[in-house]
């Protein structure tokens with residue numbers, strides 16, 4: 001039996017949540033072009049992923065109100081965040097542990113009826129931006145800013161970051177970025193969440209698993225590294241030498257390549273346009289210009305395309321977000337998809353349990369411990 005590395009092209013489940021067909025990404029049947037061009041809000045898209053249909057105006061109003069009413073975090077969660085404000089602990093590790101703690105502080109975390117599941121989902125989705133913003137402030141020695149009931153999910157996040165009411169443009173750009181990151185078929189973190197959900201464990205466990213998976217540099221963690229690369233290149237004109245050295249040493253260029261897309265990542269085009277809009281004529285223009293230089297060189301040299309993590313780095317930077325928080329923003333959006341997949345998996349669940357191809361030795365003879373040779377190398 002031929003096994004493709006990394007489960008490439010393996011179909012592992014049915015889903016109605018999202019699809020990638022001929023490099024077109026759709027959420028529950030709506031292409032992202034349809035959603036973005038019609039300015040579907042992130043809250044509307046969460047509803048779409050969870051209910052597999054668009055909400056009516058009244059449903060959206062109720063759903064938004066539900067989200068806003070659960071955005072605040074307990075003092076105990078804030079205390080835990082304070083403890084985690086230390087060097088050498090990655091923000092994604094903080095998010096992973098804090099989401100796990102939400103399950104500890106939720107007295108109904110183990111309930112699995114539909115009403116309890118909905119409430120757990122709302123709480124998880126709603127509290128993510130508050131956790132990210134509170135952590136960002138606490139580590140600067142500032143007090144967290146509580147969410148406001150009159151601001152949307154996206155506006156609240158930007159407001160909680162620095163206390164300034166965001167502009168319409170900032171809200172629109174971040175909202176669109178969140179829409180574009182909301183779901184993506186069976187990417188690694190969603191797959192991890194579905195494996196976890198297939199054991200019928202609680203939703204806090206599945207989301208904790210997914211966050212740990214998204215953190216990796218080959219997945220969501222690439223966006224942070226993209227910005228590190230832009231900083232290292234520093235000036236337009238420097239990219240070629242920097243990139244060639246990376247390629248010569250067989251290093252991966254972050255934000256390039258994709259397991260499913262070979263000609264275009266449809267989300268990237270929107271993010272590139274946003275990065276251009278935000279930087280043009282400003283002192284941040286160099287980040288966009290360097291990015292274009294990197295894209296051109298890597299396309300020509302390696303035939304690789306930029307993925308969703310590439311231009312999102314410049315977009316988040318322009319919104320005043322620290323680069324080590326970029327993957328948290330991704331998680332703040334993707335949790336909507338993880339929750340949809342967790343629900344879908346649990347409602348049609350067969351334990352996910354594949355087989356492995358054993359490639360080690362067999363038939364070894366047990367040697368009593370006193371007769372075993374010490375094979376450790378003396379250093």
Ligand SMILES: CC(=O)SCCNC(=O)CCNC(=O)[C@H](O)C(C)(C)COP(=O)(O)OP(=O)(O)OC[C@H]1O[C@@H](n2cnc3c(N)ncnc32)[C@H](O)[C@@H]1OP(=O)(O)O
Nearest residue numbers: 217218219220222251252253254255256257258259307309
């Ligand atoms: C939200 C997301 O998760 S999007 C992906 C974010 N991740 C990144 O941007 C990290 C950089 N990219 C990569 O590592 C890869 O392109 C992945 C992980 C996204 C997809 O990987 P795979 O489908 O497994 O492709 P794989 O890693 O096997 O690469 C195939 C070939 O292309 C090369 N390649 C792929 N991506 C890159 C890259 N970014 N830079 C340099 N070379 C690359 C590999 O070195 C390999 O070359 P080889 O056949 O000569 O050894």
Ligand SMILES: O=C([O-])CC(=O)C(=O)O
Nearest residue numbers: 183184186187188259308
């Ligand atoms: O689908 C993937 O493998 C990675 C990706 O682009 C995503 O999770 O958005």
